[in-house]
Amino acid sequence: MKAIRSLFDTFRKHFEEDGRLKKLRPLFDATESFFFIPGDVPRVSPHVRDSIDLKRFMSVVIIAILPTLLWGIYNTGYHSLLASGRDTTLVNALTRGMYVVIPIVFVSYAVGFFWEVVFATIRKHPISEGFLVTGLLFPLTLPPTVPLWQVAMGVSFGVVIGKEIFGGTGRNFLNPALTGRAFLFFAYPARMSGDAVWIASGATAAPTVDAVSGATPLACTTATNPAQTIETALTEAGYTFARLFEGQYPGSIGGTSTLLCLIGAIVLIVTGVASYRIIAGGVIGVLVTGFLLNMVSTGSSSAWFSLNPFYHLVMGGFAFGITYMATDPVSAPGTTHSKWIYGFFIGALTVLIRVVNPAYPEGIMMAILFMNLFAPLLDTIEIRLRLSKRIPNV
Amino acid sequence: MALSLNHMIPVSVKNGYDINCEGKPLSEVLALVPPTHVALLPERIPYIKPRLLVKTGGRVKTGTPLVEDKRNPDIQFMSPGSGIIESIDFGPRRVIKKIVVKCDNEESRERFDSHSEQDIQNIPAKRLVRAIMKGGLWALMRQLPFRDIADPEHVPPAIFVRLENSEPFHPEPDMYLDGRADLFQYGMNVLHRLADRVFVYAGSHSHADSKTFQENVTHCVKGKYPADDPGVFLYHIKKGSDENQSWYINGQDVLLVAALLKNGTYPVERMVTVAGSMASRGLHLKTRMGVPVSHLVPGSSETDKSRYIAGGLLHGYAVDPDSYLGFYETSITVIPKGNEKEFFGFARPGINKPSYSKTFLSVFNNRPLIMDSNMHGEERACINCGTCTTVCPVEILPQFTIKAILADELEDALAHGVLDCVECGLCSYVCPSKIEICDILKTFRQNYYKETCESHTIII
Ligand code: SF4
Ligand code: SF4
Numbered sequence: 118m119k120a121i122r123s124l125f126d127t128f129r130k131h132f133e134e135d136g137r138l139k140k141l142r143p144l145f146d147a148t149e150s151f152f153f154i155p156g157d158v159p160r161v162s163p164h165v166r167d168s169i170d171l172k173r174f175m176s177v178v179i180i181a182i183l184p185t186l187l188w189g190i191y192n193t194g195y196h197s198l199l200a201s202g203r204d205t206t207l208v209n210a211l212t213r214g215m216y217v218v219i220p221i222v223f224v225s226y227a228v229g230f231f232w233e234v235v236f237a238t239i240r241k242h243p244i245s246e247g248f249l250v251t252g253l254l255f256p257l258t259l260p261p262t263v264p265l266w267q268v269a270m271g272v273s274f275g276v277v278i279g280k281e282i283f284g285g286t287g288r289n290f291l292n293p294a295l296t297g298r299a300f301l302f303f304a305y306p307a308r309m310s311g312d313a314v315w316i317a318s319g320a321t322a323a324p325t326v327d328a329v330s331g332a333t334p335l336a337c338t339t340a341t342n343p344a345q346t347i348e349t350a351l352t353e354a355g356y357t358f359a360r361l362f363e364g365q366y367p368g369s370i371g372g373t374s375t376l377l378c379l380i381g382a383i384v385l386i387v388t389g390v391a392s393y394r395i396i397a398g399g400v401i402g403v404l405v406t407g408f409l410l411n412m413v414s415t416g417s418s419s420a421w422f423s424l425n426p427f428y429h430l431v432m433g434g435f436a437f438g439i440t441y442m443a444t445d446p447v448s449a450p451g452t453t454h455s456k457w458i459y460g461f462f463i464g465a466l467t468v469l470i471r472v473v474n475p476a477y478p479e480g481i482m483m484a485i486l487f488m489n490l491f492a493p494l495l496d497t498i499e500i501r502l503r504l505s506k507r508i509p510n511v
Numbered sequence: 512m513a514l515s516l517n518h519m520i521p522v523s524v525k526n527g528y529d530i531n532c533e534g535k536p537l538s539e540v541l542a543l544v545p546p547t548h549v550a551l552l553p554e555r556i557p558y559i560k561p562r563l564l565v566k567t568g569g570r571v572k573t574g575t576p577l578v579e580d581k582r583n584p585d586i587q588f589m590s591p592g593s594g595i596i597e598s599i600d601f602g603p604r605r606v607i608k609k610i611v612v613k614c615d616n617e618e619s620r621e622r623f624d625s626h627s628e629q630d631i632q633n634i635p636a637k638r639l640v641r642a643i644m645k646g647g648l649w650a651l652m653r654q655l656p657f658r659d660i661a662d663p664e665h666v667p668p669a670i671f672v673r674l675e676n677s678e679p680f681h682p683e684p685d686m687y688l689d690g691r692a693d694l695f696q697y698g699m700n701v702l703h704r705l706a707d708r709v710f711v712y713a714g715s716h717s718h719a720d721s722k723t724f725q726e727n728v729t730h731c732v733k734g735k736y737p738a739d740d741p742g743v744f745l746y747h748i749k750k751g752s753d754e755n756q757s758w759y760i761n762g763q764d765v766l767l768v769a770a771l772l773k774n775g776t777y778p779v780e781r782m783v784t785v786a787g788s789m790a791s792r793g794l795h796l797k798t799r800m801g802v803p804v805s806h807l808v809p810g811s812s813e814t815d816k817s818r819y820i821a822g823g824l825l826h827g828y829a830v831d832p833d834s835y836l837g838f839y840e841t842s843i844t845v846i847p848k849g850n851e852k853e854f855f856g857f858a859r860p861g862i863n864k865p866s867y868s869k870t871f872l873s874v875f876n877n878r879p880l881i882m883d884s885n886m887h888g889e890e891r892a893c894i895n896c897g898t899c900t901t902v903c904p905v906e907i908l909p910q911f912t913i914k915a916i917l918a919d920e921l922e923d924a925l926a927h928g929v930l931d932c933v934e935c936g937l938c939s940y941v942c943p944s945k946i947e948i949c950d951i952l953k954t955f956r957q958n959y960y961k962e963t964c965e966s967h968t969i970i971i
Pocket of ligand 2: 602638875892894895896897898899900909941942944945946948
C-alpha cells in the first residue's frame with residue numbers, strides 16, 4: 118500500500134497544471150481515487166459525511182450483476198460445447214465460456230472507457246463510476262455470437278450518443294447500455310433479433326453462427342404453429358418453466374437466468390440501491406397485462422394472447438431488464454409514485470410488444486427505452502401535484 | 512419516558528435520521544473555573560451589519576455594548592466579561608471576526624432595569640421588548656423562515672420554545688433546567704406577554720419530569736433528527752402561510768432573558784456540551800458565554816488531527832481550537848479530521864463505517880461509530896437516487912430543488928419550498944454524489960433574503 122501511495126505521489130506532478138500530461142488529469146484522478154479515497158474534508162457544513170460514495174454505490178450494482186455474469190459464462194460454454202458434441206463438465210463449460218465471454222466484456226470496458234476518458238478530458242469533468250456498470254451490463258445483453266467489432270460499435274454508440282452528448286452521467290435520459298443494445302438491434306437485426314441461433318461456435322475465436330440445433334426460446338415461440346399453445350411449443354423444445362426460470366438455455370449472455378436476476382434484485386433492494394417500486398411495478402405490469410390478454414383472447418387470436426402470464430416473467434430478457442436496466446436511477450423517475458407507474462408500464466409494454474409484434478421478441482428493451490423518455494414527464498406531473506399541496510412559504 | 516401528560520399535542524415527523532456518533536457527552540455537570548479571556552464573534556451572527564462601539568484597550572463591564580447592528584442600532588451585542596479589550600480581529604473585507612476581552616477578576620456589571628413578577632404582567636409588551644433589547648439579548652429571539660433576529664416591531668403569529676436539540680451533541684434540558692425551574696417559569700411569563708400563542712415543545716428523547724417542564728410543554732415531537740428543529744415544527748403544525756414568520760427561542764436562552772429582566776444585569780451563564788470521540792472528556796460544562804474553545808477542551812494539541820465543530824455535528828461550523836464560542840453556540844464537538852487517504856476505501860466491508868445507506872456491514876452494527884470529517888468520496892453529478900428526498904424533514908425534493916436553483920428558476924425554487932428548508936444538512940450528509948445540496952439551498956435562501964426581504968424587516 119505504501120508503495121502504491123508513493124507511486125501516485127511521484128507521478129502526480131506530471132498531471133498537475135504545469136505537467137506534461139495535464140490533459141490526462143481525469144484519468145490520473147480516476148485511477149488514484151480507485152485506490153485511495155481522497156483525504157478531503159468538507160468545505161462547508163455539515164462537517165461529517167456519509168461513508169457511501171458513488172464507487173460504493175456502483176460496486177453494489179456490480180456485485181448484484183456478478184452472478185448473472187458467472188452464469189452467463191457457464192451457460193455460454195455449456196451450449197457451445199453441447200452444440201459441438203463435446204464434454205460439458207463444469208470446468209470445461211467455464212473454460213469454454215470464458216474464452217467467449219471475457220473478450221466481449223473486455224472490449225466493452227476498453228472501448229467504453231476510452232470514450233469516457235476522451236469526454237472527461239475534453240469537458241474537464243471527473244470520470245464517473247457509472248460506466249463500471251454500463252460497461253458490464255452492455256455485454257450481458259448480447260448474444261455470445263456477437264462479433265467483437267459490433268461490441269465496440271454498440272458500446273461506443275451507447276456511451277457517446279446515449280450519454281455523453283447529453284452531458285455525461287446524470288444528465289442522460291436514456292439508459293446507455295440499452296441504447297447501445299438497441300443500436301445493434303436495429304443496425305444488425307439478423308444477428309440480434311433472436312431468430313438466429315445464439316450459440317457460440319466452438320471453432321474460431323471470432324464466433325460465427327454454427328448451423329446446429331438450439332434456437333432461443335423466444336425464437337422458437339415465433340415459429341409456433343398456430344394450433345399449439347406457446348407453453349407446449351416451449352415444452353416440446355425442451356424449455357419447461359423450470360428450465361426457463363433457472364436459465365439453462367441459449368440466449369443473451371447474462372439474461373437467461375431469472376433465478377439469478379432475482380437474487381441480484383434482492384441484493385439491490387436490500388441494500389437500497391435499486392428501487393423496489395420499479396421492480397415490483399414491472400412484475401405487476403407483466404402479470405396484469407398478461408391476464409387481461411388472456412381474458413380477451415379468442416380462438417382466432419395469436420397463441421401469445423393465451424400465454425400464461427408467468428411465462429412472460431421468465432422468458433427472454435424481462436428479468437434482467439427490470440432488475441438491472443429499469444432501476445438505473447439516472448434514467449428512471451425520481452419520485453415515488455412515478456416509479457410504480459414507470460415500472461408498471463415497462464412490464465405492460467414488454468408483454469404488449471411481445472404479443473402484438475412477435476417480430477421483436479425482446480420487448481423489454483424497447484419498453485425500457487420508451488419509458489426512459491417518459492420518466493421526466495412522470496416526475497414533472499408528480500412534483501406539480503406534490504407542490505400544490507404545500508402551504509406556500511414566500 | 513416521563514413525558515406522558517395528555518394535554519400535550521403530539522407532532523410526528525416522518526423523515527429524518529439519527530446519526531449514531533461515538534462520543535455522546537455524559538449527563539454530568541462540571542462547573543468550570545472562569546476563563547482568562549472571553550470574546551464576542553460578530554462574524555458568527557447571521558445577517559447583522561456590525562458597527563464597532565469600542566476600541567482596543569478600552570475598559571468594559573459585563574454587559575457593555577461592543578457592537579450594534581447598523582440595520583437597527585437598538586440591537587446590540589454585549590461584552591460577555593469585564594476587563595480590557597485586548598484585541599479586535601478583522602477578516603477579509605473588514606469583517607469583524609472577534610473582539611477579545613481580557614478578564615479582570617472584578618466582574619463589574621452594567622446595570623439595567625430589574626423587573627418583578629408583577630412588572631412582567633403589568634408593563635406594556637413593547638416595554639418588555641425594549642428592555643430585552645437594551646440588555647443585549649434580543650438577538651436570541653429569531654424569526655423564521657430566514658432565522659434572522661426577530662423583528663421587534665412585529666407581533667409574531669407564535670413563539671416556539673425549543674427545549675432540546677437531537678443533533679449530536681447539545682445540552683439536555685434536564686441538565687440546564689436543573690434547579691432553575693422558577694427562572695424558566697419567569698421567562699415563560701415574559702414570552703406569553705410577547706405573543707398570543709407560545710408553544711413549548713419537547714422531543715421524545717426528553718425525560719425531564721420536573722413540574723415546570725410538564726406544565727409548560729404544549730407539544731411533544733416524535734421523530735428523528737431534526738424533528739425538534741423550529742422550522743420542522745412549524746412545517747408540521749402550520750395551517751396557513753401567515754404562520755411562516757413565527758419566532759423561536761432556545762430553552763436555555765429563555766433562562767438568559769429571564770435572568771436579564773429579573774436581575775437587571777447581563778447574564779452570561781451557559782451550559783455547554785463538549786463531546787465527540789476526540790474530546791478528552793464528554794460532559795456538560797457550566798461555564799459562560801464567549802469562552803475560549805481551549806478552555807472547554809483542554810490539552811487540545813493535536814489540532815491537525817482533529818476537527819472542532821461549534822454548534823452541532825451537522826449544523827455547526829468548524830472552529831480553530833484557539834477561537835471562542837459564539838453568541839448562539841452551546842456545543843463543541845471534536846472529531847478526527849480524517850484528512851488521510853484511505854486505501855481501497857470503497858471496497859471494504861465497513862462494519863465500522865457509519866452510513867445512512869445499507870451498503871456497508873455497519874447495518875448490523877448498532878453501536879455508536881467513530882465519525883470523522885472526511886468527505887468519504889468525490890463530488891459527482893446527481894444520479895437521481897432520491898436518497899436526499901427520503902431524509903428531508905420538511906418534505907422538499909432536494910434533488911429537483913437544486914436543479915431549479917442551478918437553472919436560475921427562482922419561482923420554481925420557491926414553489927419547491929426552499930424557504931421551508933431548515934438547513935439540517937441531512938441531504939448533503941447522505942448524498943452518494945457528495946453534492947453540497949444544503950449549502951446550495953442555504954446560499955439561495957440568504958441571497959433571496961438579502962435581495963427581497965431585508966429592506967422591510969427590522970429597519971425601524
Ligand atoms: S433540504 Fe436538506 S438541509 Fe434542507 S431541510 Fe431538507 S434535508 Fe435538511
Ligand atoms: S442524494 Fe445526491 S445523488 Fe441522490 S438524488 Fe439527492 S442529490 Fe442526487
